[in-house]
Every structure is written in C-alpha cells, then in structure tokens.
Amino acid sequence: MKLNCVKRRWPAFVAVIFFSNSARADWPIAAAAPPVSERLVTLRYTGVADGNRSNVQATGIILSQAAGRFEIVTSLHGLGSEPAGILVLAGEGVRVGGSLAGRDFTLGLALIEINIAEENARTALAGLLFSRIGVARQTLPGQTAVAIGRSLGDPSLSVGVVSGIRGDGVFVQTDASVSPLNYGGVLGDLSGDVYGLLAPRAVGPLSGADLYDSGIGFAVAWPNVVERTAKLREKGDLYPGSLNAEFASEDPLRAPAVLESMSKEGAATLAGLREGDTITRLNGRVCTAFQLRRRLALLDAGDTVSITYTRAGGRPKTVELTLGRITTPADR
C-alpha cells in the first residue's frame, strides 16, 4: 500500500523537501556560465565617434579559424562608424589588434578579424572556437535564459526567460538584462547551449540601448548568426533594404500597403511600380502594410524580392524588384 511506503520512508521525504528549498537552486546558473564565458573574448574600441563615449567595450565570440587568422562575431554596438582602434583580449593573456571585416547593419552584427603569429597563442584560441559550444535544441517562451557577457574583461551573468521569438524566428526576446555589459555575448539555456548572440535592437522609437533595464532584450538566433556571417563574407557590408517609396494604408494591420511618394530612381520605380499601386504579396506571401514593413526590415539592400501588386483595381501582377538602400528617413 502506498501509505505504508510513506510511513517507512518519511525521512527521505523530509530530506527532499528540506534540501530542495534551501538547496543551491542557483547552482545550474552559476555552473552554466563558466564553460561559455571562458570562450568569450573582450573587445575594446578606442576613438569611437559615438555621442559622448570615446571608448566602448563589448563581447565577442570566436567563430572560425584559418591558420593564424581568426574571425570574431559581435554586435554592431560601438561599430556604427569605424573606431580608431580595435583591441581583442582573449583566453589567457592574448592581446592583439583587430580589424573590421564586415558589418551587418540590417540585423546589427559585425565581424572582426585578428591574425595570430605565435603558435601557442593560436592553439589556445583554437580551443575557444565557438564550434565547441552546442546550440539549444529548442527555444520556447518560458525557458530559462542566461545572458553571458565579457565586456568588462570579467564575466557577467543575468538570468531571465525566453520572452518570445520575433521576426519569423530571427530574434529571441528575453527579460534577462541585455546591455553593453554583454552585447556580442551569448544568450543560452541552463545546459550551457546557446540560443543566440546578444545585440541591441531598436523597438519602435526607442533605440536598442534605451531598452536597458526595461525587461526587454534581444539575441539574434544562432542559425541566423551563421547565415548572416556567411553572407557578410560573400557580399561585404550589408545594409537594410528599402522599396525607396513611402507606403500607407487605411488600416495597416488589416489592409495592404498603397504606394505613395516614390523616389525617382528608387527600387520601386525601377521595377515598374507606380504611385497608387497596392502591394498584396511579398515573396509570394500575403501581407498587410504592417507585415510588409516588418518583413522588409529584415531584408538587405541588393536582395531580389517578388512583389505582387494591383493597379487601379486590375488583375494582380508580379514583378521582381531589387531592394535599394535607405536614402531618406521616409524610406524606412
């Protein structure tokens, strides 16, 4: 009988209750950090033309190695304009200058390259390659999320949960504290596997940095980090794409976009679109004005998309369009 079991084993039950309350529930968090934080590098930029700051510190992840050349991925924080100098501090006492290898202005990532001549240092850094960290198998809202950074040289930790997945899986939102202390670092789960790379992300009128301490932070999902860095290597700097036209809608959440003023040599004009055209699909998917804006925000200048539109109530037509760069604030 079950009750007899309880009677005999109650010391065990007491022990379980006692220890589970006062036991080190924070062990998993404190334990998840070192394997990851040890693999992060500290980045220091001097001569940054960014408001009041002349030097900026950030975190980075060693992405790849080819002989003595190492590639580090980080967020765009501090790299909006090229700094005078980039210093990389890694592992045990490796200090080396780095150069900017590519910037993704669409998602807010950057690649930094370093060259290591000395064999021991090369081996040490090879041991820190990100490929030795796992990627989280699931990213679900409510899962514990740990934000790990190394911007100050020493590790920093913040805990929260995965708050949501945004942008069709591109961004992981969290309420862990995401700030310059860990931009370029890792958002991971309790097993030490990674959800993504922490980066500032603008939300509405607020810039990414304004969200510090608001309970909202973002990481670029790791599969996207891999995809974007590959594109950076192939195509160089990436800039957000635009139709080079203003569009509006009587009900942006429900109705499609109608093109308004268009730049003369802009992407939409060159594709044959005209003022008054209603855009019904982007890349084959139906979209409202709101969705169109959202989806365009994740595409790059130079990307080719298909636009399905109707003109003056006629039959829908589809054109290929190459996105242009944002030239005026109205292009956003």
Place this chain on the structure above:
Amino acid sequence: MIGVPVNTTLLLLAATAATASPMRDATRAVIKLYGAGGYARVEAYQTAVLIEGHPYALTAETTLLDSDTLVAVTGDGLRREATVARIDRRLGIAWLDLGPGSDQLPRLAANQSQSEALLGETVGVISNAFGVAAGGERPTVQAGIVMASSTADALQLETVSGASPLPGRTPLLLLDVVCSNPGAAGGAVVDREGRLIALVGAERRSAATGGWLNYAIPIDIVLNGGSPQASPDEPLPSSSIVRDPFGIILAPPITEKMPPYITHLRAGSVALAAGLMPDDLIVAIDGGSVSTRRDALRALSRAVAAENVVRIEVLRGDELLSLRLPGEPGQ
C-alpha cells in the same frame, strides 16, 4: 491508517522549517531612515543596516545626511533619532549612532567572500525603496543574482551631485536586480543565509552601460577600511603635465575625447629610439588602458616624473605592439 496524520504533520513541520526564510529574518536588521523636509525630486528617505560587531548602523553617504534630524525606524517598529558618527568620503558610506539601547537590536552577520566567488549567486536586496514600507512595516525585499564584479573605472562611474567620486579601483558588485531606486541607498545585499554581502551605494550612472547602475559595495571593502586597491589615485598637479613626454607629440585635442594618436616624435628622443612611429595609436600604458589624449598625457607625465621604465602599447594598423620606454624625459 493512524500513522498517516502523524507523518503528514511531520512532513508539514519539515516543510515549514525548510521554508523559514533567512532573508525574511534579515529584514529585522535593516533600518528605514528618514530626513526632515524632503523637497522636489530629492528623496527624504533611504536605508541603513546593523552589522554584528559594529555599534553603529551603516548607510550610504547622500544629501539626506545633511538633514537636521534623522529618524531611524528599526526592525522593532520604534523610531529613534540618529546622528552621523563617521563618514568615509572615499567609499561614500557613513556610520550612524542610533542612541542608547541600539546595541540590543538585531544585526546581520557579514559574509566577506571574494567578489569573484559570488558570481551567479542568489542575493536579496533589502531596502526602503520608494519609501513604500510605512510605519512598522518591514523594508522591501527583492531577489536576483550577482551579475558581475567590476571596478568603478571599468564601469566609467559618473559622479552624482551629493556623492563623492569613488576611487577608480574600488571593487563593486553588479546585481541582476533593480536596486538603483530612490531610497534604496544604504540597503543590505544578503545571501541566501541572510548574511550581509554588500551595501547598496548612492545612485550613480555608468557611462559604460549608459544607465543607472544596479551596484553595491562589497562589505569586506567597507569593514576593512577600504583595501589598498580602494585608495584614491593621487591627484596630478596641472603643472606637471609634460607636453611632449619622452619626445612624443600627440594629435591636438580637436575634441575633448580625442584619441591619443602620435603625430610626431622629436628627433633623437627616447620614444623614437624605442621604435614608436607617427600614426601609432596609444591604447595602454603600464597595462592600464588609455582612450583619450588627456588620459595618455597624464599617464605618460606620471611616468616621466616617476622615472621608471614604462610599458607602452600601441596599435599600428591592426598590429598591437608593446614597447618599453626608459624613465628620462625626451630631448
């Protein structure tokens, strides 16, 4: 069947014992502090803590302490008049005398663990945040983890009016809980066993994070009178700033935050002989990073005055070079 209620009782007792909260008990040693006559946007309240082995209560140094009368509401709900016994301007803390009978009040044990060991540990912040605890109500408890250990310099801590600047090398704990709140200064940061780890400092902004900092001063720094690391940097008289230390001439200060680029090296100078070249960007002197022309000149002038060998690190393109300069002034 008779055995069941007995075992349930035992289980419940055990559960209750297990949920007795050391953090909750710790609130009894945290004091709500009020000053007379608060005015617009300057809080007339904050927090203080009683520590085992110390007769006075510990708090943060803020303008509140300038009040004519300070009232301390202790864990027993009683109001006492408090007077400032001692201020440590370097660390921005003060000790308060709570008057006769205060030696009987509950106190917190101190946990003087090294900051690095605390990373990721759960902590409770007990404070008079926002002054919401009225009358005899216990102060507010918030929980989070220790986020990082760092220094005032690394965090680029800004001076706030009413608080002295913290010495650059003061170790600080950063917390993953919003404790930078009005009234939280002087609050207790305790571990899961209710022992005092750190004191919430006066509200300060950090240029590194761009916001108000959720930080606390480790208690071992406070109780040990500040370690040698926490001693302030010696002020450098302006007359001893050398314009061309070691023969190095830096790019002119077009902006206040001009990076320290070398534009010229005097002929026959020590710097030229050591291998420095025009367009080198100075990034560190003797291991300390320098990011502005002003910082570089000060550090180099100090080195000239000290007549020691100094290690200078420069970025030449992407290459990081480390050179040694002997301690004599350039020609």
